[in-house]
Amino acid sequence: MEQLTVHFTSNDDDIIEICSKYWMLSSRGSWKSTVSEIAHFYGLPVYKLSQLVKESSYVLDSTRLCQRCSSPYMARVRSDMPISSLGVTSNKPRDFTCTKCLEADRAEQEKKKAVEQALANERIECYRAELEVRVNDLREHTTSVDVLPGYYSIVLLALIKHSGSEALEYIDPINKNSIDALTPSDQFTVELLNELQEVDIITISPRSPSESLIVTPEGEKRYYPLGVAWEVGVSMSLTDSVDLAAAYSWLNNYVSMREFRESSWGGILHLGRRVVLEEALAYLNLELGRRGFPEREGEKTIAALKEALSHFSLSQVCWIISNQLRHVSDRYRQGQSYGLPHASNQVISGISKYTERAVANQWDVTRFKRDYDQPQSVISRVIFNHILKVDDGGFYHNLDELFSQFEENNVYINNLKNGDIPF
Numbered sequence: 001m002e003q004l005t006v007h008f009t010s011n012d013d014d015i016i017e018i019c020s021k022y023w024m025l026s027s028r029g030s031w032k033s034t035v036s037e038i039a040h041f042y043g044l045p046v047y048k049l050s051q052l053v054k055e056s057s058y059v060l061d062s063t064r065l066c067q068r069c070s071s072p073y074m075a076r077v078r079s080d081m082p083i084s085s086l087g088v089t090s091n092k093p094r095d096f097t098c099t100k101c102l103e104a105d106r107a108e109q110e111k112k113k114a115v116e117q118a119l120a121n122e123r124i125e126c127y128r129a130e131l132e133v134r135v136n137d138l139r140e141h142t143t144s145v146d147v148l149p150g151y152y153s154i155v156l157l158a159l160i161k162h163s164g165s166e167a168l169e170y171i172d173p174i175n176k177n178s179i180d181a182l183t184p185s186d187q188f189t190v191e192l193l194n195e196l197q198e199v200d201i202i203t204i205s206p207r208s209p210s211e212s213l214i215v216t217p218e219g220e221k222r223y224y225p226l227g228v229a230w231e232v233g234v235s236m237s238l239t240d241s242v243d244l245a246a247a248y249s250w251l252n253n254y255v256s257m258r259e260f261r262e263s264s265w266g267g268i269l270h271l272g273r274r275v276v277l278e279e280a281l282a283y284l285n286l287e288l289g290r291r292g293f294p295e296r297e298g299e300k301t302i303a304a305l306k307e308a309l310s311h312f313s314l315s316q317v318c319w320i321i322s323n324q325l326r327h328v329s330d331r332y333r334q335g336q337s338y339g340l341p342h343a344s345n346q347v348i349s350g351i352s353k354y355t356e357r358a359v360a361n362q363w364d365v366t367r368f369k370r371d372y373d374q375p376q377s378v379i380s381r382v383i384f385n386h387i388l389k390v391d392d393g394g395f396y397h398n399l400d401e402l403f404s405q406f407e408e409n410n411v412y413i414n415n416l417k418n419g420d421i422p423f
């Protein structure tokens with residue numbers, strides 16, 4: 001058996017002897033001695049021996065050449081070069097790429113990535129410049145806070161409460177607030193942000209984090225609605241300049257007044273009902289998700305929840321949802337259900353049927369506490385606690401009953417200011 005060609009990087013004769021022994025092959029082409037035998041012979045711990053060999057010698061296998069630069073394969077310890085790869089018994093492909101070539105590849109790729117990143121940054125900077133123009137435009141055409149329709153006043157106030165920047169100069173990205181939810185669902189939040197954008201109350205801020213802005217190489221511009229910051233275009237009456245801090249304290253004070261309730265009753269009703277419906281839907285999906293059932297958001301689901309909410313409080317509807325889910329889930333486990341979508345369907349029809357029976361028999365439906373994973377949203381607090389002054393009233397009251405307590409406002413429904421209800 002031909003021995004390996006060992007190269008030494010040490011001049012010490014003892015070390016050269018140890019390394020030579022380490023790399024020596026037997027006549028059958030396997031290692032002549034085990035590492036522990038050699039270590040024992042020289043009175044060295046095994047790890048010391050490996051370290052010594054690694055530092056002082058290497059083997060070049062000229063039968064294996066780098067497929068790029070044709071330099072021979074280099075082994076520094078035995079595990080780099082298993083016996084089967086010595087060419088004696090191996091029939092595995094012996095192609096390899098040397099460390100130098102791999103590193104060159106990596107460097108090349110990193111360079112390419114850096115160039116792409118620089119281009120992407122450039123495109124984002126162009127996007128920012130465009131946003132800057134839009135912000136300037138918004139600042140030139142501000143809306144005076146005292147003529148804002150009630151509906152938008154509520155949404156804007158909730159938005160500032162949820163994500164207003166520290167100095168109240170702009171709106172931070174919604175997803176930066178990890179403690180409170182603005183509304184019961186991200187989808188609803190995005191819908192409200194779009195509405196405020198459409199009427200030029202807010203616009204995407206050029207100070208948004210880069211990762212929330214996207215420009216494709218083809219120039220298509222997109223943004224993550226929950227990841228961007230926003231500039232607000234409201235001013236105080238008599239001035240044209242944006243003053244978010246003043247607008248905030250004015251709104252915060254104004255919406256809690258009777259005058260606001262009277263002039264904006266339509267907007268309050270609409271938004272209040274919608275928020276509670278969204279909460280019921282979010283709770284339904286939270287519970288469905290917990291049991292591995294598919295989520296629901298179709299017309300049939302909305303209709304079932306609306307019907308239940310027209311008779312009961314959200315707290316009771318949550319109990320109905322949870323109760324139906326428990327029944328369906330039991331039946332599903334006993335095999336009395338045809339797959340998950342069917343089970344999920346059964347929950348919805350179960351809610352409808354239970355509502356009908358509970359109404360017909362005048363049952364006193366159990367009240368649930370708020371789910372720990374679904375605390376009251378900021379917009380719900382603004383509507384129910386701040387404006388209507390009923391602590392978490394959107395949860396514990398049936399809305400029709402609650403709203404009828406404000407009977408005096410209902411006359412104003414017929415006498416609404418133009419544009420109070422934007423729908």
Ligand SMILES: [Zn+2]
Pocket residue numbers: 066067068069070071097098099100101
């Ligand atoms: Zn190479």
